[in-house]
Amino acid sequence: MEETQCRSSKKKVVAVVGGGLVGALNACFFAKRGFDVEVFEWREDIRKAKIVRGRSINLALSHRGRQALKHVGMENKIVSKGIPMHARMIHSLSGKQSPIPYGKKGQYILSVDRANLNKELLSEADTYSNTKLNFDHKLQDWNAETGLMTFVRPDGSQVQIKADLIVGCDGAFSATRKQFLRRSRFNYSQTYIPHGYKELTMPPISGEFAMKPNFLHIWPRNTFMMIALPNLDKTFTCTLFMPFDEFEKITTGDEVIRFFQKYFPDAIPLIGVDALKRDYFQLPAQAMVSVKCSPYHIDDKCVLMGDAAHAVVPFYGQGMNAGFEDCIVFDEMMQQFNEDFSAVLPEYSRVRVPDDHAIADLAMYNYIEMRAHVNSKWFLFRKHVDNF
Numbered sequence: 001m002e003e004t005q006c007r008s009s010k011k012k013v014v015a016v017v018g019g020g021l022v023g024a025l026n027a028c029f030f031a032k033r034g035f036d037v038e039v040f041e042w043r044e045d046i047r048k049a050k051i052v053r054g055r056s057i058n059l060a061l062s063h064r065g066r067q068a069l070k071h072v073g074m075e076n077k078i079v080s081k082g083i084p085m086h087a088r089m090i091h092s093l094s095g096k097q098s099p100i101p102y103g104k105k106g107q108y109i110l111s112v113d114r115a116n117l118n119k120e121l122l123s124e125a126d127t128y129s130n131t132k133l134n135f136d137h138k139l140q141d142w143n144a145e146t147g148l149m150t151f152v153r154p155d156g157s158q159v160q161i162k163a164d165l166i167v168g169c170d171g172a173f174s175a176t177r178k179q180f181l182r183r184s185r186f187n188y189s190q191t192y193i194p195h196g197y198k199e200l201t202m203p204p205i206s207g208e209f210a211m212k213p214n215f216l217h218i219w220p221r222n223t224f225m226m227i228a229l230p231n232l233d234k235t236f237t238c239t240l241f242m243p244f245d246e247f248e249k250i251t252t253g254d255e256v257i258r259f260f261q262k263y264f265p266d267a268i269p270l271i272g273v274d275a276l277k278r279d280y281f282q283l284p285a286q287a288m289v290s291v292k293c294s295p296y297h298i299d300d301k302c303v304l305m306g307d308a309a310h311a312v313v314p315f316y317g318q319g320m321n322a323g324f325e326d327c328i329v330f331d332e333m334m335q336q337f338n339e340d341f342s343a344v345l346p347e348y349s350r351v352r353v354p355d356d357h358a359i360a361d362l363a364m365y366n367y368i369e370m371r372a373h374v375n376s377k378w379f380l381f382r383k384h385v386d387n388f
């Protein structure tokens with residue numbers, strides 16, 4: 001087994017575990033402060049990979065996420081490749097479309113491509129000479145007393161590495177968080193909702209978007225719903241959210257069409273009968289989990305951010321945005337406490353846990369609001385600019 005202390009300059013070494021959206025952005029924040037940053041990512045380098053595995057194809061980027069990108073000079077680059085969505089477009093059963101603006105005139109959220117965003121953030125992190133990206137490194141375990149981390153490589157070999165600060169950005173099923181679970185007074189809960197999701201593609205028609213592009217389209221059907229976000233290639237990614245037992249009832253292509261005829265008839269010609277029959281069965285429905293925990297830190301050694309700290313259900317469109325905001329909040333505290341980890345980490349937990357828990361609760365609330373309440377008159381009078 002290989003054991004190394006990460007690079008030995010005068011500056012402290014920060015190990016970011018996970019090179020997903022939050023990890024890659026966080027690497028930029030720490031690099032900007034001059035730390036020696038090492039990112040350890042389980043997957044291969046997605047900038048070189050042919051197929052990028054991951055969750056949703058596109059994401060809604062909102063104000064809090066943009067603020068974080070701005071801090072590292074990435075806002076314009078990402079916004080220029082995003083598609084503004086000024087309003088929700090509600091599709092009724094009869095096919096009638098009614099817009100509900102997100103806020104005042106000129107306010108909007110953006111549909112951005114997840115893979116491109118992740119690639120851009122990794123490339124940005126790579127531009128700092130004090131940052132090293134280590135792909136194909138899966139965190140297996142780490143020691144809270146010594147800070148020694150053990151990574152497994154694809155060939156089965158192990159690498160042991162020490163850092164001054166470990167930043168766990170390794171997602172909802174975080175390996176970094178496992179050490180926290182062994183400690184006294186660490187609170188943890190996880191809840192799987194009964195719904196799963198499937199993604200379907202709506203192709204362009206004669207080279208143009210099949211529906212109005214500057215909207216987040218919603219087909220609310222009470223116990224389930226479909227949404228669609230636009231992509232730069234003029235497709236829409238449609239996501240069908242439905243209880244798992246309902247997904248399981250549909251077993252043939254004809255049943256898919258019958259289901260769509262009953263609930264989403266206007267979407268059938270836009271997605272296409274053959275594509276629907278085929279794509280519905282391409283992947284099983286994916287589960288959605290909500291994770292809450294507290295505190296987010298261990299001593300001055302380790303801190304959790306992004307989904308590793310707070311995976312939320314996607315109905316508020318705020319999981320990534322909240323994770324990006326974690327990076328800003330932490331950075332502001334680094335400034336306030338002169339980069340003293342023993343002061344920053346407890347303060348970060350104190351301030352951030354209630355806010356992230358609030359986002360998790362709002363996301364659960366919106367789980368019902370989006371599929372049911374958007375049908376009600378009451379909803380039409382309400383305005384939210386920062387969520388789905």
Ligand code: FAD
Nearest residue numbers: 018020021022042060139170171306307317318319320321
């Ligand atoms: P992840 O994106 O999960 O990244 C974690 C990274 O860590 C991955 O690269 C993974 O390979 C790596 N990793 C995992 N384990 C290890 C290990 N042991 N060692 C090393 N590396 C490891 N959020 C929004 O803000 N807006 C939206 O519109 C939105 N839509 C969504 C739609 C769906 C269907 C879903 C499921 C989620 C959506 N989200 C949205 C939430 C968003 O996807 C997450 O909040 C976001 O991806 C969290 O980023 P992260 O970097 O914390 O975690």
